[in-house]
Amino acid sequence: MNYHNSVLLKESVDALDVKPEGVYVDVTFGGGGHSREILSRLGEKGRLFAFDQDPDAHRNLIDDSRFVLIGENFKFITRFLRFYGVGKVDGVLADLGVSSHQFDAADRGFSTRFDADLDMRMDQKSELSAKKIINRYEEKDLADVLFMYGELRNARALAKRIVQERAEGEIKTSFQLKQVLRSFLPKAKEYKILAQVFQAIRIEVNQELEVLKDFLSQVPGLLNENGRLSVISYHSLEDRLVKRFIRTGMFNGELEKDVFGNTNEPLKRVGKLIIPSKEEVKENNRARSAKLRIAELK
Template identity: 70%
Template sequence: MNYHNPVLLKETVDGLDVKPNGVYVDVTFGGGGHSKEILSRLNEEGRLFAFDQDPDAVRNDLNDERFTLIPENFRYIKRFMRFHGIKKVDGILGDFGVSSHQFDVAERGFSTRFESNLDMRMNQKDVLSAYNVINDYEEGQLKQVFYQYGELRNAPKLASAIMQARQVSHIQTSEQLKKTLAAFLPNHKAHKILAQIYQAIRIEVNQEIEVLKEFLLQTEQLLESGGRISLISYHSLEDRLVKRYIRNGMFEGEPEKDMYGNFEVPFKKVGKLIIPSKDEIKVNNRARSAKLRIAEKI
């Protein structure tokens, strides 16, 4: 079984416009699919660095002198590039979200398909897990997580149901969570709603929105002029942040104008939004929600 099927493989790496002797970063190494494709386009002088905080992914390290795998969260990209003596890079690739492997290993707790303990930590060394969110958060915090990260309108009712169930006993497994929220999972929509609930908890556990913001702000500082970012998002919260950052260089408000009335922004968009073909989705159903955006440092 493949560790992870790389989504939009050719399109994402094409978007980097790889220079054979350039320095590149793949911030979501996973099974190494995108990294291998980048390496295939580099000459002996080219360098590729990759990040992955998941110990399972680190086992996929590539035996290539041009390649360095950094077992850390990509929110620290600038710090670790400096540690390796790199001040500027020519391109950065990111394929966000959960890998196929993480979904397919039941005990990681990412998938709605399996009975497992509530976990969802991308880095197994992290203290906060899905169990902590469900059992320790106050009602207001739970409501905020479901509303903000799951975009669930009935977030107050979901939070209330969890608080009531907790008075009887801790909610330890995915099945217990499903039973607790059964009243809000009508048959025709159960899978969709459960996926939104899981997404909300997972984003909270792994601080995915904060991590993405921290990372994006560092790309401008790390990239050479003319360097590119090629980024795949899987849900609207991520995609909105990427889109706004590419357009404005910030997440809220509008950028300042120069003396000629033009907005001062760090990036220019390259091409249009790219989504997977029907053929790719047939082969890899998890690609169905992917959105690829490419931008160039001005």
């Protein structure tokens, strides 16, 4: 089974400027494509640590003495690297979002294509599932999730319909949810709207934006001098956070300047935004919205 086609594989690993004896981290192991590419560029003394909280990803374990796979959320990057005696690294790669395998595994509930239990947990140990959000969140909180994370203008109306319908019985599956929202899904926009709804719920289930902020905040303290950060994002909410953090070292507010007008952001941008080629998008449709941003410790 093809677990996952790594997006922007060469470009994202090129971005790390891999040193043969360096220490690197792939915080989104998945099918292991990026990790294998990094390992192919490392010498005998190089080391690679990878993170993935999804047990399915651990079936792709790489048998290599230079490699360690950590089965935890990458928001714990500093803590677990310290556990392995690593204080600083030469590069960190993150391929955000959901893997092709997670979308294609019908029973995980990530995809609008399959009738599956409303789950969407990347970490199967987590107590918060899509079913819990759909059936137990207050109407206002549900509307907030749909508006903030799905960027749906009619979030209040959608939330109201869900709350009305769940009063008649629990909404348990993805197709049940689609049926509940049927009147909000004009044929020409059905897929787009459903994708936004599912994205919003998935982000809330996995606290994806908070995890991303936690992770990015730790990166400057982990990087060696001239260490690199390579991040692939797939939707505007993630990309805005990555772009802003690289530019300012913050997620909101404005940069403070000293008396000389100098700012103190920890990273500097390397090169311009990179997007997949037409050929890659043709071969892998899920690459179509990918954006790669690269930064270096100042």
